Amino acid sequence: QKEVEQDPGPLSVPEGAIVSLNCTYSNSAFQYFMWYRQYSRKGPELLMYTYSSGNKEDGRFTAQVDKSSKYISLFIRDSQPSDSATYLCAMTLAGGNMLTFGGGTRLMVKP
Amino acid sequence: DSGVTQTPKHLITATGQRVTLRCSPRSGDLSVYWYQQSLDQGLQFLIQYYNGEERAKGNILERFSAQQFPDLHSELNLSSLELGDSALYFCASSSRPVDEQYFGPGTRLTVT
Numbered sequence: 001q002k003e004v005e006q007d008p009g010p011l012s013v014p015e016g017a018i019v020s021l022n023c024t025y026s027n028s029a030f031q032y033f034m035w036y037r038q039y040s041r042k043g044p045e046l047l048m049y050t051y052s053s054g055n056k057e058d059g060r061f062t063a064q065v066d067k068s069s070k071y072i073s074l075f076i077r078d079s080q081p082s083d084s085a086t087y088l089c090a091m092t093l094a095g096g097n098m099l100t101f102g103g104g105t106r107l108m109v110k111p
Numbered sequence: 112d113s114g115v116t117q118t119p120k121h122l123i124t125a126t127g128q129r130v131t132l133r134c135s136p137r138s139g140d141l142s143v144y145w146y147q148q149s150l151d152q153g154l155q156f157l158i159q160y161y162n163g164e165e166r167a168k169g170n171i172l173e174r175f176s177a178q179q180f181p182d183l184h185s186e187l188n189l190s191s192l193e194l195g196d197s198a199l200y201f202c203a204s205s206s207r208p209v210d211e212q213y214f215g216p217g218t219r220l221t222v223t
Contacts, residue, residue, distance in 0.1 A: 032209075034211075034212075036214075041199075041217075041219070042216060042217070043113065043115075043201055043214035043215050043216045043217050044154070044201070044214045045113070045214070046113075046211055046212070046213060046214075049211045088154065090154075092209070095209060096167075096209065097142070097144070097159050097166065097167050097205075097209050098156040098159070098167050098169050099144075099146075099154075099156055099212060100156070101153055101154040101155075102153075103153045104153065
C-alpha cells in the first residue's frame with residue numbers, strides 16, 4: 001500500500017461546478033501538505049501549501065487538512081475548462097524536505 | 112513560469128549510455144531537488160542539495176549521481192542507462208532547506 005493514496009479519476013464535471021479532490025495518507029508524522037496542478041507534459045505547479053490541520057483559501061481554491069482522519073482535500077469553486085489537468089497532493093515531515101506524492105487525479109472540466 | 116529552468120527538454124539515448132541533465136534554480140533559491148516521474152511509479156524524490164551540499168537522499172539508484180555547483184545550478188548524471196530509466200526528470204528549488212518547492216518544466220528521457 002502506498003503512503004499517499006489518490007483516486008486517479010478521471011473526474012469529469014461541467015463548467016462552473018465545485019470540484020472536490022482528496023488524498024488519504026498513512027504516515028501520521030506528515031506535517032506539511034501541498035497541492036500541485038500538472039498540465040500534460042509540463043512541470044507541477046504549486047497551488048496550495050498548508051501546515052498541519054485546518055483550512056486555507058486562495059481565490060477559487062480551498063485546501064483542507066484533517067490530520068485526525070489522515071485526509072486532505074482541495075476544493076475548486078466555479079471550475080473552468082482551464083482547470084482541466086492532473087492534481088497531485090504532496091506531503092512532507094516536519095523538518096523534512098522530501099515530498100511524498102499521491103498518484104494524481106485527472107480532472108476534466110467540460111464547457 | 113516557475114523560474115526554474117531545465118535543459119535539455121528532450122533526450123533520446125541508447126541503453127548503456129550516460130547523460131547529464133541540468134537545472135538552474137529560481138533566483139535566490141539555495142536548495143535544489145531532483146524528482147523522477149514515471150507512469151508506474153508516479154513522482155518520486157531522488158535527491159536534494161542545499162548550497163552545494165547533499166542534504167537528503169531518496170530512492171536514487173547507485174547509477175545516478177548529482178551535484179550542485181558554486182553558482183547553485185545542479186546536474187543529475189545518469190549512467191549505464193536501462194530502458195526502465197525512461198521517464199520525466201524534474202528539478203525543483205526552494206529558498207530554504209524546508210520550504211515550498213517550485214518545479215521546472217522537466218527533461219523527458221527516452222532510453223531505446
